[in-house]
Amino acid sequence: MKVSSITSKLDKLYEFDRAPVTKDRLQGIGNFLGMYAGEHVAGTEFVIGILFVAHGVSVTDLFIGGFIGNLLAVLSWAFITSPIAVKERLSLYWQLKKICGPVLVFIYNIVNALMFCFLAGAMVAVSATAVGIPFNITMPSLGDLYPNSIGWVVTVICVGGVITAIAIMGFESLARFAKTAAPWMFLIFVAAAFNSFPKLGVEPGLGNFWQVANDTIWTGVAAPGQSQFTIWHVIFFTWLANAAMHLGMSDLSIFRYAKKWYYGFASAVGMFMGHYIAWIASGILYAAATSDAPGPVAFQAVGVAGAICVVIAGWTTANPTLYRAGLALQVASPNWQRWKVTLLAGLITTIAAMFPALVMRLLDFVALYGLILIPMGGIIFADFYLFKKAGLQSYYAEKHNIMFNSAAGITWLLLLVISLIANRVMGIELFFLPFPSWVMAVFMYLGFSVIQQKYLNKGLAGQQPNV
Amino acid sequence: MPPKTKTPWPKILLITAAVTGLLLTLVPSFLNWQGIIEPGPVNNIMLAGTIIWFSSAGFLFAKKKGS
Numbered sequence: 466m467k468v469s470s471i472t473s474k475l476d477k478l479y480e481f482d483r484a485p486v487t488k489d490r491l492q493g494i495g496n497f498l499g500m501y502a503g504e505h506v507a508g509t510e511f512v513i514g515i516l517f518v519a520h521g522v523s524v525t526d527l528f529i530g531g532f533i534g535n536l537l538a539v540l541s542w543a544f545i546t547s548p549i550a551v552k553e554r555l556s557l558y559w560q561l562k563k564i565c566g567p568v569l570v571f572i573y574n575i576v577n578a579l580m581f582c583f584l585a586g587a588m589v590a591v592s593a594t595a596v597g598i599p600f601n602i603t604m605p606s607l608g609d610l611y612p613n614s615i616g617w618v619v620t621v622i623c624v625g626g627v628i629t630a631i632a633i634m635g636f637e638s639l640a641r642f643a644k645t646a647a648p649w650m651f652l653i654f655v656a657a658a659f660n661s662f663p664k665l666g667v668e669p670g671l672g673n674f675w676q677v678a679n680d681t682i683w684t685g686v687a688a689p690g691q692s693q694f695t696i697w698h699v700i701f702f703t704w705l706a707n708a709a710m711h712l713g714m715s716d717l718s719i720f721r722y723a724k725k726w727y728y729g730f731a732s733a734v735g736m737f738m739g740h741y742i743a744w745i746a747s748g749i750l751y752a753a754a755t756s757d758a759p760g761p762v763a764f765q766a767v768g769v770a771g772a773i774c775v776v777i778a779g780w781t782t783a784n785p786t787l788y789r790a791g792l793a794l795q796v797a798s799p800n801w802q803r804w805k806v807t808l809l810a811g812l813i814t815t816i817a818a819m820f821p822a823l824v825m826r827l828l829d830f831v832a833l834y835g836l837i838l839i840p841m842g843g844i845i846f847a848d849f850y851l852f853k854k855a856g857l858q859s860y861y862a863e864k865h866n867i868m869f870n871s872a873a874g875i876t877w878l879l880l881l882v883i884s885l886i887a888n889r890v891m892g893i894e895l896f897f898l899p900f901p902s903w904v905m906a907v908f909m910y911l912g913f914s915v916i917q918q919k920y921l922n923k924g925l926a927g928q929q930p931n932v
Numbered sequence: 933m934p935p936k937t938k939t940p941w942p943k944i945l946l947i948t949a950a951v952t953g954l955l956l957t958l959v960p961s962f963l964n965w966q967g968i969i970e971p972g973p974v975n976n977i978m979l980a981g982t983i984i985w986f987s988s989a990g991f992l993f994a995k996k997k998g999s
Contacts, residue, residue, distance in 0.1 A: 591997045641993055641994070644993060645986065645989050645990050645993050646986075648954060648989075649953070649954065649957060649982065649986070649989075652954055652958045653957060653978075654984075655958060656957060656958050656960075656961040656962070656978060657961070659961040659962045659964070659965045660961040660965070660971075660974065661962060662965045663964065663965055663967075667965070668963060669966040716966070734989045767961065767974075767975055767978055768975030768976070768978065768979065769975065769979050770957065770975065770978040770979045770981070770982045773979075773982060832991060896954075
């Protein structure tokens with residue numbers, strides 16, 4: 466087959482990237498349940514469970530804090546993200562373009578796409594720890610930041626290549642694969658925990674579970690070189706681990722396919738079966754294992770099935786993340802077809818995955834990634850819910866052909882500077898910054914827009930919109 | 933006379949296989965923890981469950997989409 470023929474076929478993979486989703490393309494709740502279950506019973510859950518243990522989370526902090534944080538995350542998706550997605554039916558990027566103008570969206574999308582690529586890179590690295598087992602590759606440990614062998618680099622390239630190829634095929638194929646793998650992955654997490662119980666001395670019937678959990682698994686004492694976590698760390702990390710997706714509105718791109726707004730509650734499958742139970746399970750298997758790398762930890766617990774689970778868990782999360790990265794980059798390069806930009810995103814992802822720092826510092830990276838992207842979610846929220854009530858025009862940049870909406874640009878930049886000062890000067894940890902940043906974004910954008918629309922551009926506000 | 937309805941045997945077979953695959957993935961480790969079976973064969977049974985699940989559920993989802 467000629468290359469040009471393959472190219473033209475790939476070009477036909479048009480998926481409403483630049484227009485509202487039409488009624489005939491809306492999807493039932495099953496796809497969203499599968500998508501969220503697949504995405505949040507993921508390779509990173511193996512790492513996060515392990516890192517919670519390393520950060521000295523106690524058993525009550527994990528069980529109570531994890532429950533509260535996950536509940537807050539579900540409510541954020543259901544009451545903030547999905548109602549806007551269902552009403553507008555636009556991807557995050559095209560909605561932002563209408564609000565912020567193409568120049569600001571260009572900058573945002575480059576940052577956003579890089580963040581998505583790094584996140585997908587962490588998942589590729591997690592998969593690679595399992596793929597490398599039969600080849601006796603030296604696995605990275607908690608302290609590793611740089612590639613530690615040629616074997617590791619080659620494994621990452623192979624895994625990254627396969628994941629990129631699947632992301633190019635589009636949303637429906639991703640959802641189908643995630644739907645098939647999700648129930649099995651969840652059971653593997655649970656089965657691995659069961660299989661680790663005898664090694665840890667947990668009696669049949671769970672009679673001494675709390676004692677073993679306190680003494681051996683979540684001891685409440687951080688490992689050397691790791692910061693000490695409290696219940697507040699667990700609540701805020703759990704709630705805002707996916708801050709970019711819910712409060713940051715990235716999942717507008719997903720929920721624009723939903724028939725009803727309440728499909729946002731489908732995220733509960735991912736939060737409770739995925740994050741909550743999977744983080745508990747991975748902590749249990751880590752306590753019974755002799756490695757820091759997710760692949761060997763799962764392999765030691767349940768053999769080959771565990772290693773396969775790590776590969777697939779990384780895969781099903783990396784795929785939608787790469788898909789989002791492709792969408793983000795496409796706005797920045799409108800003349801490129803989506804498959805080309807996804808390929809570029811896949812390349813960046815694969816290179817990032819070669820650095821184990823991405824996995825071993827995953828908690829910090831996840832918090833940073835939410836913090837950088839979350840102000841734009843606040844801006845969308847203000848534009849959608851508050852602008853009409855305040856007598857302001859929504860989609861201001863589109864209506865007035867503005868290339869750079871300075872009200873949005875200043876809001877974003879100021880909040881990044883404030884967050885940087887709060888973290889570096891005042892010593893506030895990254896995990897606690899995204900929510901205040903989101904709230905401040907809502908009010909700052911509203912305030913700046915009042916100044917912009919009612920005082921500075923008074924003449925523009927009275928013009929007919931250019932639709 | 934009402935038309936005869938055809939029993940969807942392939943679908944029933946696939947669903948049965950998929951559920952069996954899931955049970956084989958979860959149950960052996962639980963039985964191992966309870967001390968009912970030896971730890972030796974547990975991992976192999978789970979691997980068999982994995983293969984059965986993906987071959988049946990994958991086909992089932994693909995079939996459902998096609999129908």
